[in-house]
Amino acid sequence: MSLKYSKIMVPALALALNLSLYAQESYTTHTKSLKEAIENIAKQANLPYIADGTLLENKTTKPITNITNLQSALDEVLEGSNLKAVIQEGTILIVEKERNLSNTTLEVIDFVVRTNDGTAEDGYVVKELKQVGPWGEKSLQDTPYSMTVMPQELIENSIAGDMDQLYKMNPIIQNSTPMSVDGYPIAVFRGFTNDIGIIDGIRLSSNSRGIAMEELERVEIINGLTGFMYGVSGGEGIGGTTNYVLKRPTYQQLTNLTIGNYGGEQYFAHLDLGDKLDEKGKFAYRLNVSYQDGETSKDDQNVEKKLISGAIDWNVTDNFQLQLEAAHKFWRIDRPDNRFYTQGFTDWPEAYDNEKTFSPDWTYNQTKTDRVGLNATWNINDIFTLRTAYMYKKDNREFIIIYPILTPSGWTMYKPSKTAPYDTISHSTYTYLDSKFDTGNISHKLTFGISGDTYKERKYANSNVYDINPSYVTPSGLTED
Numbered sequence: 001m002s003l004k005y006s007k008i009m010v011p012a013l014a015l016a017l018n019l020s021l022y023a024q025e026s027y028t029t030h031t032k033s034l035k036e037a038i039e040n041i042a043k044q045a046n047l048p049y050i051a052d053g054t055l056l057e058n059k060t061t062k063p064i065t066n067i068t069n070l071q072s073a074l075d076e077v078l079e080g081s082n083l084k085a086v087i088q089e090g091t092i093l094i095v096e097k098e099r100n101l102s103n104t105t106l107e108v109i110d111f112v113v114r115t116n117d118g119t120a121e122d123g124y125v126v127k128e129l130k131q132v133g134p135w136g137e138k139s140l141q142d143t144p145y146s147m148t149v150m151p152q153e154l155i156e157n158s159i160a161g162d163m164d165q166l167y168k169m170n171p172i173i174q175n176s177t178p179m180s181v182d183g184y185p186i187a188v189f190r191g192f193t194n195d196i197g198i199i200d201g202i203r204l205s206s207n208s209r210g211i212a213m214e215e216l217e218r219v220e221i222i223n224g225l226t227g228f229m230y231g232v233s234g235g236e237g238i239g240g241t242t243n244y245v246l247k248r249p250t251y252q253q254l255t256n257l258t259i260g261n262y263g264g265e266q267y268f269a270h271l272d273l274g275d276k277l278d279e280k281g282k283f284a285y286r287l288n289v290s291y292q293d294g295e296t297s298k299d300d301q302n303v304e305k306k307l308i309s310g311a312i313d314w315n316v317t318d319n320f321q322l323q324l325e326a327a328h329k330f331w332r333i334d335r336p337d338n339r340f341y342t343q344g345f346t347d348w349p350e351a352y353d354n355e356k357t358f359s360p361d362w363t364y365n366q367t368k369t370d371r372v373g374l375n376a377t378w379n380i381n382d383i384f385t386l387r388t389a390y391m392y393k394k395d396n397r398e399f400i401i402i403y404p405i406l407t408p409s410g411w412t413m414y415k416p417s418k419t420a421p422y423d424t425i426s427h428s429t430y431t432y433l434d435s436k437f438d439t440g441n442i443s444h445k446l447t448f449g450i451s452g453d454t455y456k457e458r459k460y461a462n463s464n465v466y467d468i469n470p471s472y473v474t475p476s477g478l479t480e481d
């Protein structure tokens with residue numbers, strides 16, 4: 001075990017331990033694109049690569065499995081391409097075979113590809129998108145939308161535990177309701193509310209509740225109309241959409257343990273594991289487990305979170321892959337923050353103490369979430385690829401909350417309410433057929449498909465009880481009539 005780094009996580013201190021040296025002994029890649037194959041091998045070797053982009057354009061390769069040497073793996077995928085790989089000073093150079101490398105300098109290289117897309121070294125700049133509606137993976141440069149991407153390193157280095165911080169870092173989004181009130185953030189894009197959750201390109205009408213920061217690889221945000229990409233229901237997708245990209249299995253050993261404190265008594269631990277399950281790389285996994293509990297920086301407010309999230313890849317053949325993922329999350333906050341309302345004021349009162357919630361000790365908000373997803377990708381031939389996915393998500397929620405109102409005559413209560421536990425259930429799926437072909441020097445990708453989702457809310461009759469105790473409220477807390 002070696003100390004990786006200690007970092008400041010706003011607003012708290014965290015300690016990260018890295019238990020892996022990324023020692024890669026064999027290399028596997030199942031893609032037919034030469035560019036993607038080289039990227040996969042470079043990532044497994046944890047090395048950057050440099051290439052002339054035109055040399056890789058539209059070139060294909062054969063899948064490889066369990067090649068035990070980096071140079072051998074590169075030679076295998078480059079076979080028949082009239083290209084060769086040279087490893088110099090910790091960098092993989094891809095050049096034409098007839099080129100003399102004795103005097104090669106970086107000036108003759110036309111195009112640089114960084115394998116660590118979105119790293120801190122690159123200023124968190126992302127070039128490739130994971131999921132853009134029916135298009136799937138796509139270059140950010142070629143996407144006709146205004147998009148911002150928050151990659152994994154930015155999430156790990158800058159965000160302290162919840163989605164609120166994620167939205168606060170994005171200039172195009174307002175966070176209308178924080179997690180400490182409703183249990184999930186409600187994003188406002190250019191004045192339009194959108195709380196629909198999209199996970200790995202799958203639209204879920206049950207909103208983003210139940211998604212944990214610890215299981216995310218990145219967040220891709222589209223600014224503008226997105227009805228063409230994910231559909232429209234109830235005005236959703238007018239201002240923009242957020243796609244949450246989950247962590248996927250790794251084909252090299254990954255063992256990261258992070259422990260720390262978010263402030264006050266908010267201690268947490270997060271374990272992230274990944275590796276292939278067999279020597280040939282037919283199976284690989286990813287497992288994220290986290291726990292957080294303790295008082296926040298506000299008086300007598302406590303947050304508890306539990307997460308277990310896992311994913312498995314099964315490379316059935318060189319051309320067919322199945323991916324299964326599942327997760328369970330528990331989230332509870334005692335004495336959640338209030339939403340204050342005001343009526344009839346001309347002169348506004350002074351601001352209140354941010355260290356208090358002004359909630360009685362019997363209020364709480366709790367959500368339990370279970371999720372299962374299945375993806376399949378079939379490279380039928382050099383032209384056609386079939387992509388299909390299904391996801392199920394159930395949120396079980398219960399709460400007791402209050403809404404104080406300040407009037408010129410004093411404080412009063414609006415709808416103190418309790419709800420019995422109830423479920424929101426979503427089923428979502430898509431199926432797309434991609435076809436790639438050329439007309440002269442112009443390359444095309446044509447996609448046919450369908451997507452859809454269902455949503456229902458399962459409640460008991462008369463499950464909501466309002467005006468539990470129509471008491472008055474003062475800035476110091478609740479007082480009985």
